Structures are given as C-alpha cells and as structure tokens.
Amino acid sequence: MNRHFIAAGCVLCFFLPTQANATMRFLDQYPPGTDVSVRPLKPYQEGDFILTTTTALAAVFRPSSDYTMVGRSSSWFGFAEGTLATVSLVPGGTTFRLDSLVVGPVSFGTGAPVTVSVLGFQESGGPLTQTFSALTTATSVSLEWTGLTRVEFSADADIGLDDLELTADPPVASSPGTVLRFENFTQPEIAQGDAVNINPDRPYHESGYVMTVLNDNAAVFDGTHFSNMLGIPSDWFGFAPGNVVTLGPQAGQSTFSLESVVTGPILLNPFPNQTAITDITITGTLEDGRTLSETFSGLTVATKATLGWTGLTNVEFRGTSDSGLDDIHVSAVPEPAVTWSLAGGLALIGACAHRRRRGEGNRP
DSSP states (O other): OHHHHHHHHHHHHHHSOOOEEEEEOSOSSSOSSSOEEOBTTBOEEETTEEEEESSSOEEEEOTTSSOEETTOOSOEEEEOTTOOEEEEEOTTOOOEEEEEEEEEEEESSSOOOEEEEEEEEESSSOOEEEEEEEEOSOEEEEEEEEEEEEEEEEESSOEEEEEEEEEEOOOOOOOSSEEEOOTTOOOTTSOTTSEEEOBTTBOEEETTEEEEESSSOEEEEOTTSSSEETTOOSOEEEEOTTOOEEEEEOTTOOOEEEEEEEEEEEESSOOTTOOOOEEEEEEEEETTSOEEEEEEEEEOSOEEEEEEEEEEEEEEEEESSSEEEEEEEEEEOOOHHHHHHHHHHHHHHHHHHHHHHHHHHHOO
16 A cells, blocks of 8 residues: 555656756856956846846855955855845746855955845745844855745845755746747858847748837847846847837737736946846737837836737837847737637537437437
8 A cells, every 4th residue: 555655646746846946056157267247237147046236346256266255165156235136036937935045254364244134025925034143254044935036135244145045936837828939040141149130121920920120220139149138048139229119910810919028128238337227118009999008117137027918919119228028928819700600610510410319319
C-alpha cells in the first residue's frame, strides 16, 4: 500500500506548477574584471528578477575591487547612502518570495557600522518591514516573506547585498490568445544583435496581426542590441516620439481583443547621463467607431499595462519619448456569421436526425 501511495504522490508532483528559483549572487552575468556600474538606466537582471536603483551610485563589485563588503570574498552588489535599491520580477511576472539574504557594510580601508531598512510590498495586505541595526560585517538574515511585488533596501551608510534567495510564484495561467513577442525576427541582410527597420513600406507581421507605422523611426531590436528597453532582456519593438504605431488583424478577421501589453521607455545609446522616461497613450477603435483610450504616465521601466479591451478594429500607440512595446497579448473575436452558421448547421443536423428516428418508428 505504501508503494502505491508513493507512486500517486510522484504523479501529483508531476502536475504541480513549477517555480522559478534564483539566488542573486552577482556572478553569472558579468565576466571577471572591473566593477560594473548599475544605475537607473542600466538595471541589473539575474534570472526572472531585476534590481533597479534611484541613483548611479551603485555597482556590482568584483573581488579585486578597492571596495570590499566586510566579511565577503566573492562578488557583491553595493550602493551608497541615499540610494534606494529595489528588487522585483521582470514584467509579466506575478509575485515572489524573499527567504534570506546577506547584508553588511562596505569598506574602503575601514568600514563604519551600517543600519539597513528592508521594506516589502505585498500584492494583498500591508507592507512588511525589517531593520537590521549596527551591522559591522556581512550578516545572513532570514525574512521568509511571501506574496511580494517588490522589495526596497535603504541604509544610513554604504551598504552591500549578496545571496538573495528568491522564488517566483507560479505565473497565472494566461487567457487564450496570442502574445506578440518580436522574437527571431531576422532577415538575411541583418546580423544578429542589430535592429530591423520598420517603416510605412515595411510593416511588421506576426501570428495573423500587422503593425504599421507613420514614419521610418521604428524598428524591432534584438535583445543583444546596445539600445535597451529598460527591464526587457529579449527582443522588442521600439518607436520614436511623433510616430504612431497601429496594430490590427490581417485580412480575414474583423475584430480582436487587447488583453495587455508591456510598454516603457527605451535608451537608444549607452551613454550614462541620459534620462529615460515616457508617457504612453493607447487608443483602441471599436467596430462602431467609438474609441477607448488610456495613458500611462511617467514610465521609467518596462511596465505591464492590463486593458481587457474587446471588439477592436485597431489600436494605436503613441509615446512622448523613445518608447518600446513587448508581449502584446491579443485574441481574435469570433465572427457572428461564423457563430450563426455553426448554430444553423447543428440545428439542421438535429432536424435530420429527428426525421430519421420518426421514419424508423413508422416502419412495419
């Protein structure tokens, strides 16, 4: 009996949703060498998690650095007093848990004790807070916080973080439809790592949908391109202010739904002193000519915009600055004529079956 119980348990485990685990150790993304700056326009990403800062006074520090996190000999993340560091999931994620981390003072010669405040924001319920006072060396602390949407760190002196034990909750099952991801959009004349221009004569097509633009200032960017849609490591669609991007179905489909889209600012070159902020206005036109519109203001990182619009003939995107789009979740709305034809066909089949049964009952 125990053997059967174990077997049943294994079958159950097979169907349990998987979770994305990550220990943010600041090692895998960068090769050995000099310290790597982390700033508002250049966040740090590891796995499904992204770490952003409010100032440029932050970096991933190597063991060879002049700065040290007291008590640590590996790479670590450090930031200055007055900087706020935030850990969250990449756009499209749900919630996550933070079990533990290593935190401590930063030393350039000799380091002062540091007091660290950790603030966790939950999807439901109030914020979680924890303060670790007068730390003089790297210290492993346990939190076991769950249901988080983001966690913020601040300190009264230079501070280091390492070994963040993070677990992403299973993603919520997406509704039926298609997600336009802009992946693998290559052409023979374009090398990987570059961008493919989208212009009025060259629209973008994917999965039965087409995106047209008003002028030449648009492109599909490879995720390895030096330009960056902040918070998006994969391929994405970018366009300049003054351009208008129109999304609609290809021939043969009249209306569709727009469930959500990830949108935000883009940085078109690697210079650190630029600022990236944009307002995105999304306008949907319904079949009867009415419009739906929503503006997402002050975006500084890629953000998932949930809309839930249906019965659309097209959608337009406008930005006040260089802007990006990704993970556009759309779905086709069934044609009424198709629905009526199906219902009529079923009724006809039912009538034929009824007559057949009556005829069989009248036979001698």
